[in-house]
Every structure is written in C-alpha cells, then in structure tokens.
Amino acid sequence: MDDEIVGYDGPAGGWGSVSGMAKILKAERPAPSVLKELARQNKPEGFACVSCAWGKPAEPHPFEFCENGAKATFWELTSRRCTPDFFAAHTLTELRTWRDYDLEQQGRLTHPMRYDAATDHYVPCTWEEAYAAIGAELKALEPKSTVFYASGRASLETSYLYALFARVYGHNNLPDSSNMCHETTSVTLKKLIGAPVGTCTFDDFEKCDAMFFFGQNTGSNSPRFLHPLQEAVKRGCKIVTFNPVKEPGLEKFVNPQSPFEMATQKATPISCQYHQVKAGGDIAALVGIAKRVLEADDEQWAANKTHVIDPDFIKQHTDGFEEYAAKVRTTPWEEIEAQCGLPRQALIDAAQVYIEAEKTIAVYGMGLTQHVHGFDNIAMFLNLMLLKGNIGREGAGISPVRGHSNVQGQRTVGITEKPELVPNDRLREIYAFDPPMEEGMTTVKACEGIIAGTVKAFVGLGGNFIRAVPEQVKMEAAWPKMRLTVQIATKLNRNHLVNGQVAYLLPCLGRTELDLQDGKEQIVTVEDSLSCIHGSIGKHKPASEHLRSELAIVCGIAAATLPGTNLNLHWAEWTKDYARVRALIERTYPEMFHDFEARMFTSGGFYKGNSARQRIWKTESGKAMFTTPTRLAATGFAEKEGRLRLMTLRSNDQFNTTIYGYDDRFRGIHGTRDVLLINPDEMARQGVAAGDVVTLLGDADDGEHREVKGLTVTPFAIPDGCLGGYYPEMNPLVPLWYHDQQSKTPAGKAVPVRIVRQQAA
Known part of the structure; x- marks a missing residue:
C-alpha cells in the first residue's frame, strides 16, 4: 500500500449500488422468487424491510428498496441451510475460530437445537422439549436475575407479548438494541421536549428550506432517505452536513430508479456545505452556529428592529433561554474552534443557511448519541432548533434516524427497563397482576451483571449481543457462568457459540416468510423512524418446516414458565390469531393505536402522534427546555500526548x-x-x-x-x-x-x- 488516501469519488446509488446488490445476490443464491419479493418490499400489503427503520412514503416508488434493504432480503431468503448435520460436524470450540461472515454464510437455521456440553456440539431437540426445559429453568431462578433482550427487529405484536411475559414473570430487565444506539435520544428528547422520539413526519421533508445533518451516514445506514433528500435539493432546500468522515450519500447521489441518471451518471449534489468536525466536537460546532445566529439577531435588531430568532415562541413555549444565550454569547470563538476542529468561518457559513431558512429540520444519528456527553450533543442541536421555533410546526423539527427496523416500535409497546414509561395501571386492569415497579437493567447494567455473575439467565430475541456490546473479552469469559441462555434467531452468529450451562438455539421465521397459525395467514406490524405504523405480510415459503414465528416461540416459553392460574393470559390463543394481540395493544395504548386493525395498511403508515409536534410539552416545567452548555467536548477524557x-x-x-x-x-x-x-x-x-x-x-x-x-x-x-x-x-x-x-x-x-x-x- 502506498501513501495515497483511499476513498470513493463516485456518488451514492447508481451502478455501484446495483453491483453491490448483485454481489450479495450471488453469494446468498436465493430462489428466483426473491425478485417477486423485492417488488413487495415496503409496499402496502407487502412486507416491511428487515433492515433500517426509515419511513415509507404514501406513494411508493416502483422499487421501494435500497441496496441495503435488498441485501437484507437476499440474506434472509438465502438458499443456504444450517442443519443439524452442520452442527454434528463442528464443535462450538472450532466454530468460535470462524469469522462472523463465515458463520452467517452457513445459511438459515432449520431445527431447534440444544447445547450438549459433554460433546461441545449442538444437538437437535423438539420444540416441546425446549419450551419445557427453558420454562423449568426460569421457574427455578429469581426473576430479577434474568435478562430478556430484544434486538430491534421483532414485530409490535411479538414485542408487546415479550414485555408482558417479562413483567408477569417478575422483572423489567428488558434492554434492547436502542440501549446501544438511540437511548440517548429517548432520554434527551423526553426530558427536554416531553416526547422521546423525533417530531418530523415524511411530509415535513417536502416542505423544509434547510436540513442540518450531524453524525448520520445516510448512504450506508438508510439509503432510501436519499430519494427525499435528492427531491428536496432539486426544489431548493439547502443541506448542511457535519460529520468527521466524508460519506458519499451526503455528497452526491445518482437515483438507480431514474433511467436518465443511470444512463448519464449525472449526480445530484446533496450537501451545499460539508464540515468534517472533530469526533466529539459537535457541542462546540453547535454552540458556534448558535453564537453566530445570536450575533445576527443582535445586528438585525439594531438595524431595523426585527429578529432572526423567534422571541414569541421562546417566551411562550420555552424555559432557560436567557441563561443559555448568555453562555453562548460569552464563549470565545477560539475555544469553539479548538474543540470542534473547524475554522470560525465554516460555522458562520453554516449559521447563514440556518438564518436564511424559514423551516429547518435537524437530522442526526449515532454520531451524536454514542458519546459520554451524547445528551449534551442532542440538547445543543435542540437548542438551535428552538431558537427559531423549529419544533412543532410543519416543515421543521428534529429527526433522529433509527437503525433496526422496529427498534422504535418495541419501545412504544413496552420493551423498556423504565417502569414509568409503561401504562402499568392498564396492565393491572387487563391482566390482573401487579407489574414490577423496580427499574430494570439497561444493556450496560446487564453486562455488568453478567461479568459479576449476578445475572443467571439471558433470553435473546434476535441479535448478536455478545458481539455488539463493549468489553467483549470480559463478556465472553463471563458468559458461560450463566445457568441458562436462549437465542431466538434466523442465522448462526458469534453469540450462539458462547453459552450458559443450559442453552437453546431456537430458529424463527423471517419477516419475508409466510406465517400460518391455525391455518390462517398472519399479519405483523412495525413502527418506522417517523412514528408511523405499518402492516407487514410474509408470503415466501419458510426456510424449514421446523421453524416457528417469533411470537409463537415467545408464547411457548411464556406458557411453560408461568403458572396457569392467571385466566387472563391466553398464550396459545394469542399465537393462533395475531389480531387478538393487536386488540390488546389497542386496549393498552388507546391514544396511539385506536382502530388499529382498520388502519394498519394505511398508505404510508398511520401516525401514532407526538405531543411535542403539537407544542404540548410534557416536561417538568410544561415547556420546551433550553440547555446551557457546560462543556464544548462530548468526550469523557482529557487531551493527552499520544491519545x-x-x-x-x-x-x-x-x-x-x-x-x-x-x-x-x-x-x-x-x-x-x-x-x-x-x-x-x-x-x-x-x-x-x-x-x-x-x-x-x-x-x-x-x-x-x-x-x-x-x-x-x-x-x-x-x-x-x-x-x-x-x-x-x-x-x-x-x-x-x-x-x-x-x-x-x-x-x-x-x-x-x-x-x-x-x-x-
């Protein structure tokens, strides 16, 4: 390798996207019917993509999938099979030396498996054996010593029952993948504007004048978002990006669905400004932009007695402005530049776009959330939006872009460790039990408990937990100390090779696959990043006749674990008809899910609502909160030679x-x-x-x-x-x-x- 900087000069989309899909298509060798499935992806009466959580337009494109969405579908509908014969041929000790990619390339899991420690092999078992054994182990354990993890893919129906199972069993230990990515969003927005999710809808992206991106890689993580971005730029919207890395999706885009663009490779520039902020320097950058906005407001008031900011909104709807503004005004430019790694002029240029825009959307991803002071990152971004009243009106708002396809929805229906976020009074009324009120474990707390040996069981509803978390070496060493581990999955991954003393690997249907219960085709639902709910129907033949749905597996374990004295728990009946579960969700969350069954195939999804979008601030003060910056770096350490x-x-x-x-x-x-x-x-x-x-x-x-x-x-x-x-x-x-x-x-x-x-x- 020479000293030439590696990179990519081409646009996102275009033939590069097509070739990327073709490569994975060749590797997975799915059945020819996969092309028919792609035509149904993210469409009304079709199936919701198992990849990202980006919203689905009311008027879908002919191909409403992106490169990553197609890869996820090919991956799920692969022709490869990971059968009991494979496990008979390989010990888990050997498989732990394999690469992650090679493990998943063995294909879809086909049979329920039990770990046999004496031979270090997985061996096949029946579903009834698995349920009975798991239930017996859970009954023998203190419920609060167990963890029920969810990866972010499971449907609203499965997630609701999983959370109900945990609470009837006796704990709130319900960490999910949000704990590893956007939990900072949930905490920050809930505290400062009273709603834990973004305030934008799909229509807002058609009406904004500017978008500011911080720490979100659209081209790789949510490529379907590139279509509304391209359309916004073409109508005159300005996009300003702050990211330490130049990401092609936010530089230029060729629409693969445009024959003209594909033929000419004529790309649309996406960002009018792209600023490579230093990692951890976003607070400083946002303070710098706000500093210039306040300076411009002072100048405009002195010149003609008009404002850049929105003082009426600030007075009526916010608290904390004066202290915040004073701190921003007195923060030296030299400190701001040093911490964000950008020159003053770059921040002034960005501020000018914000000043001139009537309606602005703030978009961000894990580049803001995954910091020691991630709360402050988001709070400073929110401050900027509040200055001009860009929360709670059409064409404006704050829009975190979620990752996994239903991670936001899982939180909506009860997957949370925080009892105050759950309608426990309704659960008492519907199911006649007393929900636990002690706060449960986050992902970090669960890891601490596993390392300390106080967590005795881990049930994983999807995911690759041990690979996704920090402190991997300690986690792998501690994991076998647990008494019970259960993994519900579609393909083999690293976490399945590190087990507790009793361990089961349970294969489930994918979202693309036909889910028949009691002879009836079942429907599931998911929630996207923009708070819209969508129905999803799998049609493809399942990878194995031995697979069961995630919902059926959760209900099977729950029925084997919980005593049969509660006549309000109907696990077997709920498995037969998911509409009954949706009726329970509607009864538990009537404000969001009224007329659930009738609305679930609304084109573009039905909106569950957002109080902050209505300028109803469910905060301690009853108003949206400005946050005064106490630091300019989001890192948790001091500068040091060589660090x-x-x-x-x-x-x-x-x-x-x-x-x-x-x-x-x-x-x-x-x-x-x-x-x-x-x-x-x-x-x-x-x-x-x-x-x-x-x-x-x-x-x-x-x-x-x-x-x-x-x-x-x-x-x-x-x-x-x-x-x-x-x-x-x-x-x-x-x-x-x-x-x-x-x-x-x-x-x-x-x-x-x-x-x-x-x-x-």
Missing part, C-alpha cells in the same frame, strides 16, 4: 453486526475489515506509514488492558487526532463504563486509544 479518538464505523457491506462482505465501496476498502483509518499528517505524528500493521491499545486510564491487533494503517481523510475502525471489531477497546452519562448508551464514537507499531508491511 487519539477512535470512531467505530460501519461499512456499506454490513448492517449492525451482520457482515454481508469484506468490501466498503464508499471508503475504497476491499477484501478486509482489519484496517485503521488515519490521515497522513497524523500518521507522521504517530510514526507509522501506510501498510504498517499496528495494535490499538485502550487508553482509558482505568488500569485495564484492552487491545485490538493486526490493523493495517490506511491513509484516509479524517480529522487530526481521530482514527476510524470497524464495528464490532473495535468493541474490545470500549470500556463498559464509558457511556453517555444520562442514557448509559456505550460511547463508541470517541474512544481513547493509542497506536503501537507491530511490524512493517
């Missing part, structure tokens, strides 16, 4: 921990994930050269040794003092205690590390 900020990244050939391949087209990296991205100036300061193989050491000053070896130094356009590496490979470097102070979301976007050279290439 660098590691950002964990995802490639465009992966979704969460699922690895589709070893190429990252958008970053010009091929055939490997073992790379360390660093700019040439920083390479010189660190004494490394392109192609060197290095070790990253954790530098958290806590006395713990953390390392990741075998990383090839790769020149890349990234801010000084920053490094990039892939998630989940970099997770061993993230301390478990290194998380957002208020939400406990692991802080994977500015991890303190240092480089140690291993050898020359």
